[in-house]
Amino acid sequence: MARIVQKFGGTSIANLDLIKKVARIAVASAQEGHEVTTVVSAMGRTTDELIGVARQISRSPNPRELDMLLTTGEQQSVALMSMAIQELGWPARSFTGGQAGILTESRHGTANIKQVNPEAIEASLNRGEIAVVAGFQGITPGQELTTLGRGGSDTTAVALANALEAERCDIYTDVRGVYTADPRILGEARRLPCLSYEEMLELAATGAKVMNHRSVELAMEKEMPVRIRSTFEPDDHGTLVTHRSASPEYAICGITIDTNQVSFSVKFPPAEDGHKPLESVSSLFTRLTELHIPTDMIMLLAREDEPLQELAFTVDHGYSSRVQAMIETIWQKPKGVLLTTDSTLTRLSIVGRTFTTRPEMVAGVFDALHNAAIPVQMVATGDLRMSVLLPTQHAHQAVKLIHERFDMDKELRVA
Amino acid sequence: MARIVQKFGGTSIANLDLIKKVARIAVASAQEGHEVTTVVSAMGRTTDELIGVARQISRSPNPRELDMLLTTGEQQSVALMSMAIQELGWPARSFTGGQAGILTESRHGTANIKQVNPEAIEASLNRGEIAVVAGFQGITPGQELTTLGRGGSDTTAVALANALEAERCDIYTDVRGVYTADPRILGEARRLPCLSYEEMLELAATGAKVMNHRSVELAMEKEMPVRIRSTFEPDDHGTLVTHRSASPEYAICGITIDTNQVSFSVKFPPAEDGHKPLESVSSLFTRLTELHIPTDMIMLLAREDEPLQELAFTVDHGYSSRVQAMIETIWQKPKGVLLTTDSTLTRLSIVGRTFTTRPEMVAGVFDALHNAAIPVQMVATGDLRMSVLLPTQHAHQAVKLIHERFDMDKELRVA
Numbered sequence: 001m002a003r004i005v006q007k008f009g010g011t012s013i014a015n016l017d018l019i020k021k022v023a024r025i026a027v028a029s030a031q032e033g034h035e036v037t038t039v040v041s042a043m044g045r046t047t048d049e050l051i052g053v054a055r056q057i058s059r060s061p062n063p064r065e066l067d068m069l070l071t072t073g074e075q076q077s078v079a080l081m082s083m084a085i086q087e088l089g090w091p092a093r094s095f096t097g098g099q100a101g102i103l104t105e106s107r108h109g110t111a112n113i114k115q116v117n118p119e120a121i122e123a124s125l126n127r128g129e130i131a132v133v134a135g136f137q138g139i140t141p142g143q144e145l146t147t148l149g150r151g152g153s154d155t156t157a158v159a160l161a162n163a164l165e166a167e168r169c170d171i172y173t174d175v176r177g178v179y180t181a182d183p184r185i186l187g188e189a190r191r192l193p194c195l196s197y198e199e200m201l202e203l204a205a206t207g208a209k210v211m212n213h214r215s216v217e218l219a220m221e222k223e224m225p226v227r228i229r230s231t232f233e234p235d236d237h238g239t240l241v242t243h244r245s246a247s248p249e250y251a252i253c254g255i256t257i258d259t260n261q262v263s264f265s266v267k268f269p270p271a272e273d274g275h276k277p278l279e280s281v282s283s284l285f286t287r288l289t290e291l292h293i294p295t296d297m298i299m300l301l302a303r304e305d306e307p308l309q310e311l312a313f314t315v316d317h318g319y320s321s322r323v324q325a326m327i328e329t330i331w332q333k334p335k336g337v338l339l340t341t342d343s344t345l346t347r348l349s350i351v352g353r354t355f356t357t358r359p360e361m362v363a364g365v366f367d368a369l370h371n372a373a374i375p376v377q378m379v380a381t382g383d384l385r386m387s388v389l390l391p392t393q394h395a396h397q398a399v400k401l402i403h404e405r406f407d408m409d410k411e412l413r414v415a
Numbered sequence: 416m417a418r419i420v421q422k423f424g425g426t427s428i429a430n431l432d433l434i435k436k437v438a439r440i441a442v443a444s445a446q447e448g449h450e451v452t453t454v455v456s457a458m459g460r461t462t463d464e465l466i467g468v469a470r471q472i473s474r475s476p477n478p479r480e481l482d483m484l485l486t487t488g489e490q491q492s493v494a495l496m497s498m499a500i501q502e503l504g505w506p507a508r509s510f511t512g513g514q515a516g517i518l519t520e521s522r523h524g525t526a527n528i529k530q531v532n533p534e535a536i537e538a539s540l541n542r543g544e545i546a547v548v549a550g551f552q553g554i555t556p557g558q559e560l561t562t563l564g565r566g567g568s569d570t571t572a573v574a575l576a577n578a579l580e581a582e583r584c585d586i587y588t589d590v591r592g593v594y595t596a597d598p599r600i601l602g603e604a605r606r607l608p609c610l611s612y613e614e615m616l617e618l619a620a621t622g623a624k625v626m627n628h629r630s631v632e633l634a635m636e637k638e639m640p641v642r643i644r645s646t647f648e649p650d651d652h653g654t655l656v657t658h659r660s661a662s663p664e665y666a667i668c669g670i671t672i673d674t675n676q677v678s679f680s681v682k683f684p685p686a687e688d689g690h691k692p693l694e695s696v697s698s699l700f701t702r703l704t705e706l707h708i709p710t711d712m713i714m715l716l717a718r719e720d721e722p723l724q725e726l727a728f729t730v731d732h733g734y735s736s737r738v739q740a741m742i743e744t745i746w747q748k749p750k751g752v753l754l755t756t757d758s759t760l761t762r763l764s765i766v767g768r769t770f771t772t773r774p775e776m777v778a779g780v781f782d783a784l785h786n787a788a789i790p791v792q793m794v795a796t797g798d799l800r801m802s803v804l805l806p807t808q809h810a811h812q813a814v815k816l817i818h819e820r821f822d823m824d825k826e827l828r829v830a
Contacts, residue, residue, distance in 0.1 A: 016471050050491070056431050057495055058502045065501070068509050069494035072487035076465070079484035080472055086480070087473045094483050099558055143514055 002167040003035040003125070007135065007157035011174045012231035013077060014044035023084035025172070025234050026130050030090055037121055037131045037164065039157040040081055042073025047136075063108035064144065067137075071097070071145045074134035074153075082132045091129040095120065097146075098139030100131075101163075102156060104146045110292065111138060111146035112214075113155065116163035125164075133160060151212025158215040162222040169224055172231040173210055177239030178203065180408045181255045185396045188409040192253060193237070196245040199253045199351055200226075202384045206349035207256035216241070252352035252361070252406050257395050261296065261314040261347045263378065266327060267338040268309055280330050281311055287326055293319045297347065297380040297387055308336070312378060314347060314389065345377055346395040349387040350402060361406075362386060368405040374398055417582040418450040418540070422550065422572035426589045427646035428492060429459035438499035440587070440649050441545050445505055450540045452579065454550045454572040455496055457488025462551075478523035479559065482552075486512070486560045489549035489568070497547045506544040510535065512561075513554030515546075516578075517571060519561045525707065526561035527629075528553060528570065531578035540579075548575060566627025573630040577637040584639055587646040588625055592654030593618065595823045596670045600811045603824040607668060608652070611660040614668045614766060615641075617799045621764035622671035631656070667767035667776070667821050672810050676711065676729040676762045678793065681742060682753040683724055695745050696726055702741055708734045712762070712795040712802055723751070727793060729762060729804065760792055761810040764802040765817060776821075777801060783820040789813055 006026060013019050026038045041047075050069050054061040061069075078094035085092035101117030124131040135153025138146050148155050154171060161169035178200070181189040195203075197220035204213045210228050219226045219241065229238030246253035268280075281300065288295060298313040315323050324341060331337050350365060365386060369376055374397065378389040390398060403409065421441060428434050441453045456462075465484050469476040476484075493509035500507035516532030539546040550568025553561050563570050569586060576584035593615070596604040610618075612635035619628045625643050634641045634656065644653030661668040683695075696715065703710060713728040730738050739756060746752050765780060780801060784791055789812065793804040805813060818824065 016468070019472065053431070054495065054498060057434065057498045061498045062501055065494045065497045065509055068497070068511075069491055072490045072494075075487045075490075076484055079480045079487075080469065082480045082483070083469060083472045083476045086477055094480055096483075096560075145511075 001033045001035065003037075003164055004029065005037045005039060005157050005161040005164065005166045005169045006172060007039040007153055007170065008041070008172045008231060009153060009174075010041045010044050010046065012172050013040055013081070016080070018231075019043075019077075019080055019084050020087075022172075022231060023081060023088055025231070026081075026085055026132075027088045027090045028234075030130055035125045037125065037133060037160060037166070038081065038085075039133045039135045039153055039160065040074060040077040041135050041153040042070075043077055043080075046073040046076075067108045067145050067147045070147050071134070071137045074136055078132045078134045082130075085130050085132065091127065092132055093124050093127075093129045094132045094134075095124075096134050096139075097137035097156065098143070100133045100156075100160065102138035102159065104138035104140060104148065106140045106142070106144055106146065108144075108146055110149040111140075113138060113148065113159050116159050118160065118163040121160065121164060148214075151215070154212040154215035155218060158218040158224060158226065161224050162218060166224070168227060169219065170227045170229060171211055171215075172229055172234070174231065175210060175228075176230045176233060176236050177228050178208065178210055178241075178254065180253065181399050181403050182208075182257070185257075186399055186403055188400075188403065190409055192239050192246045194240045194242065194244050194246055195253060196243055197241060198384055199246055200241045202349070202351040203254050203256055206347065206351065206385060206387065207258035208254065211241075252350055252408060254351045255399050255402055255408070256349045256351065257399060258347045258349070259392055259395065260317045261345065261389070262317050262320040262341055262343040263297075263312065263314045263345055263389055264323060264327065265310060265312045265338075265340040265342075266331065267340075268311075268331070269307070269336045284311075284326065284330050287330075288323070291322070293323065297378055297389065299378065299380065308338070314378075317343060342377070344392055345389045346392040347387050347389050348395060348398055348402075349385050351385045364405050365402055368401040369398060372397065372401055374401075416448045416450065418452075418579055419444065420452045420454060420572050420576040420579065420581045420584045421587060422454040422568055422585065423456070423587045423646060424568060424589075425456045425459050425461065427587050428455055428496070431495070433646075434458070434492075434495055434499050435502075437587075437646065438496060438503055440646070441496075441500055441547075442503045442505045443649075445545055452536055452540065452546045452548060452575060452581070453496065453500075454548045454568055454575065455489060455492040456550050456568040457485075458492055458495075461488040461491075482523045482560050482562045485562050486549070486552045489551055493547045493549045497545075500545050500547065506542065507547055508539045508542075508544045509547045509549075510539075511549050511554075512552035512571065513558070515548045515575065517553035517574065519553035519555060519563065521555045521557070521559055521561065523559075523561055525564040526553060526555075528563065528574050531574050533575065533578040536575065536579060563629075566630070569627040569630035570633060573633040573639060573641065576639050577633060581639070583642060584634065585642045585644060586626055586630075587644055587649070589646065590625060590643075591645045591648060591651055592643050593623065593625055593656075593669065595668065596814050596818050597623075597672070600672075601814055601818055603815075603818060605824055607654050607661045609655045609657065609659050609661055610668060611658055612656060613799055614661055615656045617764070617766040618669050618671055621762070621766065621800060621802065622673035623669065626656075667765055667823060669766045670814050670817055670823070671764045671766065672814060673762045673764070674807055674810065675732045676760065676804070677732050677735040677756055677758040678712075678727065678729045678760055678804060679738060679742065680725060680727045680753075680755040680757075681746065682755075683726075683746070684722070684751045699726075699741065699745050702745075703738070706737070708738065712793055712804065714793065714795065723753070729793075732758060757792070759807055760804045761807040762802050762804055763810060763813050763817075764800050766800045779820050780817055783816045784813060787812065787816055789816075 082094035104111035135156040226241040497509035519526035550571040594604040641656040
C-alpha cells in the first residue's frame with residue numbers, strides 16, 4: 001500500500017461532471033489500496049472570475065482582502081469533491097489549506113510555504129478517508145488566509161507529498177504529459193516518458209505550463225517522484241519526473257515558447273566624470289530583487305572602448321510598466337541614455353543538458369533559424385538551456401525547424 | 416462616540432452596486448464618530464445556489480462538507496465589502512466567523528454559538544478600521560467550519576454586539592421595520608416605532624421574517640437595543656426593539672401568518688389492557704426533542720370517557736415526512752389508531768401582551784372569523800399570542816378582518 005498525493009487543476013474539475021469523474025479516479029486509487037490525498041484547485045476559471053469581480057470594486061484590490069476572496073474558490077472545490085467521493089461510498093474529508101497544516105509567510109498573493117504540519121491529514125488517512133485538500137492556499141501563524149500565487153496548487157501538492165513522505169505525487173492535468181514541444185503548435189511533438197527535475201525546472205521556467213516552477217524545486221529537494229498525467233486518460237502513464245534525465249543520448253528534451261516577455265534595452269555612455277552607470281545597473285537589480293520581479297536573458301555589454309554600453313533583459317509583461325518607471329527613475333534620463341522596449345518578441349527556449357559544453361547545439365539552432373531568414377534579437381545560454389528572442393510571428397515556425405533539426409520527433413531510448 | 420454593530424442580509428448586498436451602497440452606509444456611520452462592526456450575509460441567493468450545486472452531487476450532502484461549501488458565501492461578501500469600504504478611503508478589515516472569534520458547538524448546519532472572543536475585532540476597531548465580519552458562520556475548538564442555520568447572520572450580529580458591549584445592533588433589511596401585519600398582503604398595516612423583546616420573539620416565532628428568533632433571545636439576555644431598519648432608506652428610524660412594549664394601551668402588536676405548517680392529528684382509544692397511549696405521546700415528544708424538531712399548537716384531549724382520545728400539533732413542512740414516519744413507528748398502527756395530516760392550512764397568529772387575561776380579545780378574533788364564515792381548525796392560546804389554524808385560501812382575508820376589528824391601522828401612542 002502506497003501513500004500518494006494527487007493534484008487536479010481547474011480544467012480537470014471545470015464542472016460537476018468532471019468533479020464526479022475526478023472523484024472516481026481518487027476512489028479507484030483508494031480501492032487499489034493506496035492512501036490518497038487529493039489536492040484540488042478552484043473550478044475552471046473561478047479564480048479569474050473572482051479577480052474580475054474584485055476589480056469591479058477596486059482597480060487595485062487590497063492583497064489581504066483579495067486572498068480572503070480567492071481562497072473561497074478552492075474551499076468550494078474541496079467541499080464538492082469530498083461530497084462526490086462520499087457519494088461513491090468512500091469516506092472523505094475536506095481541508096482548507098489552514099486545516100491541512102499549510103503554514104505560509106504573510107506575503108499575500110505570493111506567499112511561500114514555511115512549514116507543513118501534516119498531522120490532521122495523517123489522522124484522516126489513518127481513518128481510511130480520502131483527504132481532500134484545498135490547493136493554492138495556506139494560513140499564517142496569525143490565522144490570516146494567504147495564497148501561493150499562480151500554479152500554487154502544484155506547490156501545495158508537492159509540499160504535502162514531501163511532508164507525508166508519500167511515494168509519489170501525481171499532477172493530473174489536461175495534457176498527457178510533458179512534450180518535446182507544445183503539441184498544439186507542433187503535431188510531431190513527442191511525449192517524454194521521463195525527465196529530470198533540472199530539465200523540468202528549465203521547461204517550467206521557460207514556458208511549459210504543465211507544472212509550476214516552485215513545485216519542481218520542492219520535489220527536487222526531497223527527490224519526490226512526480227508523475228504528470230491526464231485526467232481524461234487516467235490509465236496513461238504520462239511523464240515521470242525524477243532524477244533521471246529524459247535524454248541520456250540527446251542533448252535536448254524540449255522546446256518552449258513564451259510570448260509574454262517584454263525586452264528592455266538601456267544604452268548609456270561609458271563611465272566618465274563621476275557618472276557611474278554600473279552603479280545604476282546594480283541599484284536597478286537590487287530594486288527588482290526587493291520587489292520579487294523575475295528577469296531573464298540579462299546581458300550587459302560594457303566594453304570601455306564602445307561609444308555606448310548596453311544593458312538588456314526581459315521581464316514578464318505584467319511587470320513591464322513598473323520596470324519602465326523604475327529605469328526612468330534610476331537613470332533620470334541623463335544625456336545620451338536610450339531606453340527601448342519591445343513587446344512584439346517571443347522567447348524560444350531549447351532545454352537540454354550540458355548546453356554550454358556542446359557548441360554544435362548552439363550552432364545548429366543558429367543555422368536552422370538563419371536558413372529560414374528568421375531574425376534573432378537576443379540570445380542567452382545557460383547550463384541547461386539556450387533562449388533566443390525572435391519576432392512572435394516566426395515563433396511557431398522556429399519551433400518546427402529546431403525540432404526537425406535535432407530529430408526530436410524520433411523515439412528516445414531511455415537509459 | 417458609540418460602538419455599533421450593523422448587519423446586512425443577502426437582499427441588502429445582492430449585487431456589487433448594493434455592496435458599494437452598504438459600504439457608504441458603514442463609512443457614513445464611521446464618519447459620524449461611531450466604532451462600526453459590519454456583519455454581512457452571503458450575496459443575494461448565493462447560499463441557496465450553493466445548496467443547489469451540492470444537491471447536484473448528492474441528494475443529502477454531508478453536513479460538514481455542506482458547511483465547508485456554504486461558508487464561502489459570506490467569506491466572499493466580507494472580502495468584497497472590505498474592498499468597497501477601502502475604496503471609499505476608510506480603513507477596513509474582513510474577518511471570517513472563526514477569525515472574529517465566533518466559537519460554536521459542532522452541530523453542522525445549525526450550530527449554536529458557545530462563546531465569542533472579540534479581541535481581534537476590538538483590535539481592529541482600536542486601529543480605526545471598520546471590522547467586516549462574515550455572518551451565519553463560526554468555528555469549533557477543533558477548527559471545523561460551522562454554520563448557524565437560517566437567519567444566522569442576525570445571531571452573529573447580536574452575539575457580537577453583546578460581546579463588544581455595543582450601544583446598539585442595527586439590523587438592516589429590505590423593509591422599513593416591523594409592521595402590524597405583512598404590508599405586502601395588507602396595505603393598511605402600520606409600522607411599529609418600538610417593540611419589546613418578548614413581542615418580537617413571538618412575531619419572529621410565528622412568521623415575521625425580519626429577524627431570527629435566536630438573535631432576539633440573545634438581545635433580550637443582555638438587553639441589547641436592536642434597530643430594524645431599511646438598507647434602502649437608511650435615514651428612516653425603523654423599529655427599535657428594547658424592553659419597551661409596542662402596545663401600552665392596545666393588546667395586539669401584530670398579526671403574522673405561516674403557510675408552511677403541517678398539522679398532525681392522532682386519534683387513539685383510551686388506555687386499557689396494557690396499551691398506554693400517553694406513554695407513546697411522551698416518547699414521541701422525547702424523540703422530537705432529541706432531533707431538534709420544533710412543534711407548535713400542541714393539544715391533547717384525553718378525557719377518559721371519550722371513545723377516542725386525540726393528540727394534535729403542527730410542525731414545519733420540512734419535518735413533516737420524518738414526523739409521520741416517527742408516529743407510524745411509535746404507534747405501529749394498533750387497532751383503532753387514526754393518523755391525519757393536513758398541509759392545506761395556514762397558522763395565523765395574533766401577538767400581544769396578556770392574551771390569556773383578556774378573553775374579549777379571543778372573543779373578538781372568533782367573532783371576526785365567524786362573521787366571514789372562515790372555518791377554524793385548531794386554536795392555541797399562550798401568554799403572548801393566540802394562533803388559529805385555518806384554510807390557506809382564507810388567510811389574507813382573515814388578517815384584514817382581525818386588523819380592522821382591533822383598529823390596528825390607527826396610530827398607537829407610545830408610552
